[in-house]
Amino acid sequence: MSQPSALQDLVIVDFSRVLAGPLATMVLADLGAEVVKVERPGVGDDTRHWGPPFDERGEATYFQSVNRNKDSVAIDLGTDAGRDEARALIARADVVVENFRPGLMASLGLDYKSLAGDKPELVYCSVTGFGGSGAGAALPGYDLLVQAVGGLMAITGAPDGEPQKAGVALVDVITGLFAAVGILAALRHRERTGEGQLVEVDLLSSLLAALVNQGSAYTLAGAVAGRMGNAHPSIAPxxxxxxxxxxxxxxxxxxxxxxxxxxxxxxxxxxxxxxxxxxxxxxxxxxxxxxxxxxxxxxxxxxxxxxxxxxxxxxxxxxxxxxxFATSLGLDPVVEVPRADGSTARLTRNPINMSATPPAYRTAPPDLPST
Missing domain, CATH: 3.30.1540.10 (formyl-coa transferase, domain 3)
Structure with a gap:
């Protein structure tokens, strides 16, 4: 008998690519949600091709970092048939996640406004770089760019050196986690009221929120932090x-x-x-x-x-x-997730521990469907 999951029976249609959106949906998939990843025929998610490194099967390790526990379908959203197929998926879904440039989903008739009339209980999450409307909507949302304009690089690095980015796409990770929280909050609201809603998360706002003490130093005291290397502005040593x-x-x-x-x-x-x-x-x-x-x-x-x-x-x-080090502490940081061909993928485990409904690792990141 399989163990119960916290989000079982929750269905998510995931149109997102690269990192922030896929991370959000993988977190929810680990907790039991059924996630259907919609990809471009013959191409798929951009990160399928981001390498090296590649694993022993020649698959990009980047893609595999945020796409386990998902099914994949290849749909050409540029065709009437493809859009009909997408609507059929959404008809049985609780949640839609997308991170296309603002306005694209509306042009396809797949935005929240177009869908909510027939499905008012739908929770729809849009992830953008600089907001879905206004002057920021036209700006491309790349993690490095947001680290630069969002102040993170100005406080990272040696005082006499150049501004530095974090060693991972940290803004995408933070945004994905905020998106997952927003989706869960919207689902809780739906449980009480039956109403869905639009959840919007953008990279720049997520980074500014994640500046925490450095952000409040500016908003409350007007203090603008600079680079201090590895030192802390408020604690020593x-x-x-x-x-x-x-x-x-x-x-x-x-x-x-x-x-x-x-x-x-x-x-x-x-x-x-x-x-x-x-x-x-x-x-x-x-x-x-x-x-x-x-x-x-x-x-x-x-x-x-x-x-x-x-x-x-x-x-x-x-x-x-x-x-x-994590292994020596008994934290078991790696999980082996089964692939369809009988092999396993060694992936970083979900850090959430739950006594009754823990994360599960049902399937490895999916192969790109043939067309």
Whole structure:
């Protein structure tokens, strides 16, 4: 007997491509939703061709990162027959997700306004780069572009270096998660009222919301952050430090942790470092003292000593090391998902744990249907 799922019987028609939309629908698919991915005949999602790297079957690993637990259909939306086929799918769906350029779905008669008259219970999620209307509607929504214009690159990187992007398409990931939350909230509203609604999420607004403390520093205090390398604007010590061999991250968030750090490294009390406020005010002096003390031992020795004293500390892992570290902690970061040909795809597991209706991994990302 199969385990129940949180979103069983929920049907989603997914017209989205690349990352934000597909991530949102995969999260919901992991939780039990039936997701039908609509792709262009012969071409499919753009990320099917984004590589290297490719897996042992020659499939792009990018596409596989956000498309498990989905079925795929190839539909030419530029034809009357294709649009009729799409409407037939939507007729049995609870949710539609799309991230085409604003106005395209309306031109096909597949936008929320066109569909809601016949299906008022429909939840329809549109993901855009800079909003579905207004001056931003015509702008292309690429993650790197949004990281630049949205302020993230201005606060990422060394103070004397060039602005830097994050190492993954972080804005797309954040937007996809906001989209999933919006869809679930709309479904809860529908449970109470029977009414569907339009959910709109854009990359720029998602990034601005994700700036959190850096955003509120500006909105509340007019403080415009700059690049600080690995340092934190409001906490110290909270950055990367050299040691006798290798680099060490310290993430000291309160005075108790700082006292424990001092005990481990043999640092005597100093009025300049008594409170976090004082440590931030004297961060350069504090760094000099810590660098001198940490030079006595390699990072590999400092980490266990500091961790034993409950001081947040660690070395910088590469991606392989990160998965190995999670495995050593019993977090089981990799799942093996069955493919139709009998092989398995090793994918990163959904991070949500649920006692009654946990995520499930039913199928690997689908092959592109033949036309």
């Amino acid at each position: 909270y950055e990367l430090y050299p040691t006798g061999d290798g680099d060490l991250v310290l993430a000291v968030g309160n005075d108790k942790q700082f006292a424990a750090l001092c005990a481990v490294i043999g640092l005597e009390p100093d009025a300049r470092f008594a409170t976090n406020k004082e440590r931030v005010a004297h961060r350069d002096a504090l760094r000099d003292v810590l660098v001198q003390r940490l030079a006595a031992r390699p990072a590999a020795e400092w980490v266990p000593a500091l961790s034993a004293a409950r001081v947040p500390a660690g070395q910088v892992n590469d991606v392989a090391g990160a998965f190995a």
